[in-house]
Amino acid sequence: MRRKLGKRLHSLLRLSGTHGIVRRYAVVNGFDGALTMLGMLLGFYISADIQLLTVINACLGVSVALAVSGVSSAYISESAEQQQALEVLRGAMVSDMADSAHHRAARVAPVLVALANGLSPLLMGLLIMLPLWLAHLGLDLGVAPVEAALATALLLIFLLGVFLGRIRGSSLLLSGLLTLLIAGITSLVIFLLGAA
Amino acid sequence: MARITQLVLDILKPHHPPLPEFTRQLAELHAGLRVTAEVVEIDDRTATLSVLCEGENIDLEMITEAISDMGGSLHSIDKVQVINDNSKHG
Numbered sequence: 001m002r003r004k005l006g007k008r009l010h011s012l013l014r015l016s017g018t019h020g021i022v023r024r025y026a027v028v029n030g031f032d033g034a035l036t037m038l039g040m041l042l043g044f045y046i047s048a049d050i051q052l053l054t055v056i057n058a059c060l061g062v063s064v065a066l067a068v069s070g071v072s073s074a075y076i077s078e079s080a081e082q083q084q085a086l087e088v089l090r091g092a093m094v095s096d097m098a099d100s101a102h103h104r105a106a107r108v109a110p111v112l113v114a115l116a117n118g119l120s121p122l123l124m125g126l127l128i129m130l131p132l133w134l135a136h137l138g139l140d141l142g143v144a145p146v147e148a149a150l151a152t153a154l155l156l157i158f159l160l161g162v163f164l165g166r167i168r169g170s171s172l173l174l175s176g177l178l179t180l181l182i183a184g185i186t187s188l189v190i191f192l193l194g195a196a
Numbered sequence: 197m198a199r200i201t202q203l204v205l206d207i208l209k210p211h212h213p214p215l216p217e218f219t220r221q222l223a224e225l226h227a228g229l230r231v232t233a234e235v236v237e238i239d240d241r242t243a244t245l246s247v248l249c250e251g252e253n254i255d256l257e258m259i260t261e262a263i264s265d266m267g268g269s270l271h272s273i274d275k276v277q278v279i280n281d282n283s284k285h286g
Binding site: 014015017088089092093094095097099100101102 | 210239261
């Protein structure tokens, strides 16, 4: 049943030409989410005397905002694209195509694209915040909670790079190191701005 | 009972799903159904096909629904073969 639903959704994504877009949006916005959290955490790291609960609330607020922004912007743009493509096809077919998979795909694909675009930064944010929550619950992490969250962010950024390397068919390690390099440059800029 | 055993259909379809997928989905409607699709004309967004369906008892309604579901439209039924198994006069 689940396999059949998955196959059907995949078929609708293929028909709408969005199966590649879903993956791309998930990775791009996941990377956005992870890098944003890294920036937030570094900002807190170089600031003195910040309460853990303040860090958690700020990071949660940003993650939710990224999710809502991702869902709404992708839905609005993708549904407009799909409707336009369907209209062109309707004209070519001289039919309203109301019972067709193309019509269903034009309605379903924007929702899937929007979910991928919005949920990926939220998921990244929640995973990065995990050490903060654990520390807030009283668990001893062995390191400062913000440092543990920073390490989680860097690990996820590296893994996103590895995933991109797998898609490209290039070296996984090199691809992971490349995204880490971007995170490193971002961190350096934040440190320099913080020092100034 | 009279059974449809052969149909030749004139179909207009979008480029997606591609021809092998379109033909495969039609053939999957019945066990033993043989479907041969030939492109008659093609333009930027659509293709006109001549589709030959051969089987023991072809359900035309089911085929029409499947074509519509894949975004195609049946323009005409160009050939039909029907076999009557009952021998009323025999």
